Amino acid sequence: MFEHQPTSRWIAVEEYLTAVVVQPDDSLRHAAAAALDAGMPPIEVAPNAGKLLKLLVQLSGARRVLEIGTLAGFSTIWMAQGLPDGGRLITCEYVPRHAKVARSNLDLAGLGHLVEIRVGAALDTLSELESEGAEPFDFVFIDADKENNPRYLDWAIRLGRPGTTVVMDNVVWEGAVLEPALDPVNAPGIVAALQLMREDPRLDATVIQTVGSKGWDGFALARVR
Ligand code: SAH
Numbered sequence: 001m002f003e004h005q006p007t008s009r010w011i012a013v014e015e016y017l018t019a020v021v022v023q024p025d026d027s028l029r030h031a032a033a034a035a036l037d038a039g040m041p042p043i044e045v046a047p048n049a050g051k052l053l054k055l056l057v058q059l060s061g062a063r064r065v066l067e068i069g070t071l072a073g074f075s076t077i078w079m080a081q082g083l084p085d086g087g088r089l090i091t092c093e094y095v096p097r098h099a100k101v102a103r104s105n106l107d108l109a110g111l112g113h114l115v116e117i118r119v120g121a122a123l124d125t126l127s128e129l130e131s132e133g134a135e136p137f138d139f140v141f142i143d144a145d146k147e148n149n150p151r152y153l154d155w156a157i158r159l160g161r162p163g164t165t166v167v168m169d170n171v172v173w174e175g176a177v178l179e180p181a182l183d184p185v186n187a188p189g190i191v192a193a194l195q196l197m198r199e200d201p202r203l204d205a206t207v208i209q210t211v212g213s214k215g216w217d218g219f220a221l222a223r224v225r
């Protein structure tokens with residue numbers, strides 16, 4: 001029974017859970033639709049994962065959130081919805097057109113005043129943040145080019161503090177972590193970041209596998225020691 005069309009059943013269950021429990025608001029539904037209209041790939045986090053990001057921001061008491069990889073701002077809206085009054089979210093995006101769509105989605109969501117979108121290669125933005133002496137981030141979501149995952153993880157620690165929460169998306173990558181040759185561009189960076197989570201004494205981490213509308217994947221949850 002479980003072998004029969006698991007993918008469509010996983011998606012059907014995800015849709016049920018989204019409707020019954022997750023309940024994305026109009027601004028989130030609009031953001032996902034606007035991304036499709038703009039021809040962007042449907043690679044935003046699933047609604048149940050977005051809701052988890054919001055809850056993790058709230059549970060960790062985060063006031064300052066850093067995101068690497070904005071796309072249309074779908075995950076950005078979820079996390080900003082978890083911020084307290086006076087909270088701040090800085091999100092890094094390489095593609096100006098993505099940043100423009102995200103800005104419009106965030107403004108429509110009534111969250112624009114909490115969010116700064118920095119356009120450019122994230123590695124440049126991250127070193128700028130350090131030079132500017134930015135206050136430590138309480139929560140970091142890594143979800144951009146997977147080749148740079150180990151570098152983004154190092155930056156998350158450097159721009160964080162003991163106790164900072166780090167979430168890294170897409171760390172199972174349809175199982176390619178067991179066979180990096182399946183995707184020589186992205187898989188090695190994902191595997192290297194997972195190894196850092198084990199080896200770097202500044203991190204304590206786990207990984208949750210996921211299935212559903214975004215295929216077979218997973219996210220890492222780490223705490224800076
Ligand atoms: N977090 C989003 C999805 C991000 S998709 C969500 O869940 O809604 C990945 C994004 O990272 C894309 O918009 C891509 O343009 C951006 N990106 C890729 N390489 C980048 C880089 N070097 N610096 C900053 N952003 C990058």
Ligand code: DHB
Binds near residue numbers: 043045144169
């Ligand atoms: C891709 C990127 C993502 O962040 C994601 O969640 C899914 C897919 C991609 O580049 O294909």
Ligand code: MG
Binds near residue numbers: 043044045143169170
């Ligand atoms: Mg992702």
